[in-house]
Amino acid sequence: MTSSSSLPALNPVPGPPPGGPGMGCGWPQAEGVPLLQVEDLHKEFPLPRGVTAIVRRQPRRIVHAVDGVSFALDRGDILALVGESGSGKTTVGMNVLGLQRPSRGRVCFDGYDVAEWAQGHGPSLEVEGPLAALSRRQRVMRLRQRAQMVFQDPYEALNPRQTVFDIVAEPLTIHRLTRSRDETEARVQAALETCGLVPAGHFWKRYPAELSGGQRQRVVIAGALVLEPDLLVADEPVSMLDVSIRADILNLLHELRRQRGITILYTTHDLATAGFFTRRMAVMYLGRIVELGPTAALLSRPRHPYTQALISVIPVPNPRRRHTRTILQGEIPNPVDIPPGCRFHPRCPQAIAECREIDPPLRPVAPGHQVACLLC
Amino acid sequence: MALLEVRDLAVDYLTDRGTPLHAVEGVSFHLEEGRSLGLVGESGCGKTTVMMALLRLLPQEGRIVGGQVLFEGRDLLRLSEAEMRRVRWHQIAMVFQGAMNALNPVRTIESQIVEALTWHGLARSVQAARQRAGELLELVGIPAHRGRQYPHQYSGGMRQRAVIAMALACNPRILIADEPTTALDVMIQAQILELLEGLQRDLRLALVLVTHDLGIVAESCDEVLVMYGGVVAEYASSDAIFNTPRHPYTQRLLQAFPDVEEPGTALASIPGNPPRLDALPPGCRFEPRCHRRLQVCAAAPPPAIEIASGHWVSCYQAEAEP
């Protein structure tokens, strides 16, 4: 049983306009830089203060959702961002897409720091190059065309009052990418069929409620794909789906990357699915990447105690291979009060005295493999 | 005599127009004291319905239309509602899916445990009941003094622990846990599973674990019942299900399940969608999606065959090698 036999065939699509992806929106690919480069990203959410807190002049309490995350993603690459809820992985995705404005740090998309564009109210920044003449809003729209999102819950991500056609055509209308109804229909059809909804005409008058979970998720992907983006941020795209459907969606993403060269940032809590089709993996804990490396190495020889524990508790579907689990006690601390020193030390089974004081940075331990731990 | 034996259980749901939908048909299994059974299937396969029918807690549209539920030889389906109330919680307790909402938000955790004890007459005084509630909380790893707190002051994992403590209040013979770890993080999930395994061992509980996650079942269950579309696909020991599965659905489901110890292996998927209750196939319910279907499969549902001792398969090709 190979994966490709169960794959939907990728239909030939009216390809991107001549000149490579991105040309259509007047934003050519830059040479020699990663498609996406995140540097020291911070995202903080201040908590509302009560009246008494203001009167007593207590400092504003801050949720450190993302607390210094850096990584780079080359064109056509795929990176899994793995973490439990509260690790900040979804927030990273939102900041990469410019749906939230980072508190600090840079998010460089094709050489431009898009962090500054995101729903800011400040003065329009001077940028050089092909986008110089555009307003902030126009630049954000360019980014929207090139970076798209796939959502966790296909039951929630589709407006129940829109038909499949309306949903997939909506980005085209918003970006005024098509000149005629025929052209819109052609592109919607192409996107739907790429995502395995064949024949497309059979689906596009339907409402989301008439579709199964897997079909809905395909519609979500088609709605992103219709803009022909370079980057897809897939936020837990299969966690709400049944096991028998998951593989289909993962295979579809896999093929999109292979055949279209789409770059994918895949956030998940599930190491097992991440291991299935990613080449690199980053494990996040409490707003920080604690281990980043090649998937195979990371899964077979995890270095960070957190990664080790996380892998050990994944249930193995075979009773003959039951193994000892390293179960961490307690729960992820509140990201308002991040422990001093190594943020993992209060739960770390191997912690030593120094861990309480030193906040370890990511250090290379093998080619392409970095760990933030004093003991590694 | 088995502690619990379910024979040919069938449940219908009535639609608005009064037509019955056959949600569950011909489900049989048995459970011995101190053993654990995993009930596996995808959403909508009827696994929760079976458990609700055991305790006669189906929703208003639900009807038990056939079968027997023998608890210590007594058919629970023939008890009066008042007799049934004495079985619930005292003999068979249940931890529901989504424990977040299983606790009354305006009452303390302790009072909700005490309620179960006093209602079933298991405490000499309220004082004694409180004492016992504290012990139960300690048993599941919650400091006793936190019993005086309200559910919203607990994290998700702690609420699930509290619900388990409440389920143990009356020393039940059987504990049913319906998706006890869904919506919990992997680490918390592992904590809860370890807790359940430990309790089952120490208290000689019979445990029924209802889940969609094959991995959980492989780790914690002695026997496994795989359900598909309201019927039993395969019922066998855990080892047989995972190493010599005979039903095509079980086989495919296992291939679709990613194994972290073998990253990079291709994942299989099952084409199509699970059957809808209002459009059940006339033959085998898996037939439209099956990669090994024969003509006979579409004609009539296959009977359950015991191909080896305790290994039941509902498939015409159960004895053929895959």
Add this chain to the structure above:
Amino acid sequence: MAAISKFVRNPMGVIGTGMLLVVVCVALLAPELAPYDPQARLQVTPADILAPPDAQHLLGRDDAGRDVLSQLLYGARVSLIVGFTASFMSMIIGTTVGLVAGYFGGRVGNALMRVVDFLMVIPDLPLMLVIIAVMGRGLLNIILVIGLLGWTYTARLVRSQVLTVRERQYVLRARAIGASHMHIIWHHIFPQVLPLVIAQAVLDISVAILEESSLAFLGLGDPTLISWGTMLNFAFERAISAQAWWFLLPPGFAIVWVSLSLILIGNTLDQIVNPRLRSHHLFDARRMVNIQNSG
């Protein structure tokens, strides 16, 4: 479409609609239907004052000898005009405030909701009495007062609905594909709110009609028009001791008729667009086991 067929299948909704249609027809056709000019100054003899019903005057005469039936028919116009225009005003204001406060939130949203809280706490009828007593009793004033004070509940309803819709992933998706705020509000938020707003607006019409009749009964109706509330005011002041039920009861039951019709419609709409969970956990469990005894 599904909503319409659900409405048609609901007897309460159908009866309510029928009852409302009757009133609307009466209001439109009042000049044709009314046997007399209700305002006309009549030559009356003492016997005509509060004369009981007879063949010429099916509902008798009032204290000025005028035909009660004709007044009743014309009265429908005032009730419906006040009800529909005031409720329409409330709907527009309430929806706008609710959308802005819910979608944008922030300081403006908070300030708007404080205004809503404020208006909800002030007792309505005394406030209206005071304002009308000072501003004058014209029809326009009455409509304005009812309309401008009646939007708070709609605003709250819309806001709470917007707050939940705003968090849905399809709104996030709309942002991710580059939709503007106006696009999101118009295409993704408003359609989810509209059904609730309409159901509420229908109920608001009946509230407005009841409020107008209360004001009129308390002597603050438009003096140039005949409304059911004014009729009751006159009847109560002058006819109750004379036991002239034909003057007292018809306008009262007319108000009940029209407001009941609207409440039935509104309640049915609310049931359809606001589907609370279909079943609950406390029902007669004895029916659950349905096995023929087979030993």
Add this chain to the structure above:
Amino acid sequence: MKQGNYLLRKISFAAMTLLAVVVFNFFLFRILPGDPVRLIIHSPRMTRQAQERIQTAFGLDKPIWFNGERLRQGDLVGAFDTQFTAYLRNLLRGELGISFATRRDVSDLLKERVWRTVVLVTGGDLLAIFLGMALGLVAAWRRGSRLDMGILLGALFTWALPTFFLGIILLILARGHLPVGGMATPGLKPEDGLKYWLDVGRHLILPTLTMAIVYTSEYLLIMRSGVMEVLAEDYILTARAKGLSTLRILRDHALKNAMLPMVTLIALTFGYTVGGAIQVETVFSWPGLGRLMYEAVQKRDYPVLQGTFLLLAVSVILANLLADLLYTLLDPRVKAE
């Protein structure tokens, strides 16, 4: 501490609302067309002394709320020597002006009548709350049954009834059996002791009943949908799985949870209840605040109107504050907000 936040917020909101009502009350009667105070001053029905008394009491020779002239002269205190400050000063002293119609102090009038309305509203409201909750609970539990349909239709029908019309119908029906107007049979005095109070009680029956019937439907409908939502919650299923009986679940799990939101709703409904009191008191000539307000409207007695409105608004605001405080005590979740 968090609970303290909630309380502080509620108290400051109530204070702001009060202030807003006070300001509104002033401006409505001064700024709006046909400034009633000035009209009355020039009324030929007033004696010269009375006119002068009003003139000084209201500071009518002064600017309305801000004296720019004085401010420019650097006189900060004088800048606020205005009609508005005069109004505030009077208010703080409890002086609400003099009734045009009866020439009595408005505050005396209010003092005399306020308890009569309190008795009526409290009695009617308590009865309505009790009936509404009980019937709403039963209807929700027996949802979809004939009993539920009957209760629901009854509630919708009474909801559609104008309060005053219900009063009139009861008045016609009860005439001859029960007293239908006033507070006591003429001739009886408080000095007559028990006999007098029993007579007052008999006079209270019809007004209270009218209030109760009208507001029962209000509470019933809210309670019914509230209980239906609670009964669909998972913890009710847990309670059934625990083996509890239906009555026990209704009492220990459904009732309390559904009642909590009712507390604030009852307070919000209090505003309507006051409006209902005006109508009921008018119909049954019950000499309370509502009847006072009706008479003031009829006679264009603006000081009385103003004073009554202020008192009613203030009491509704305070009732809401009280409900919020009560809610804090009852619902553990508020503390965590």
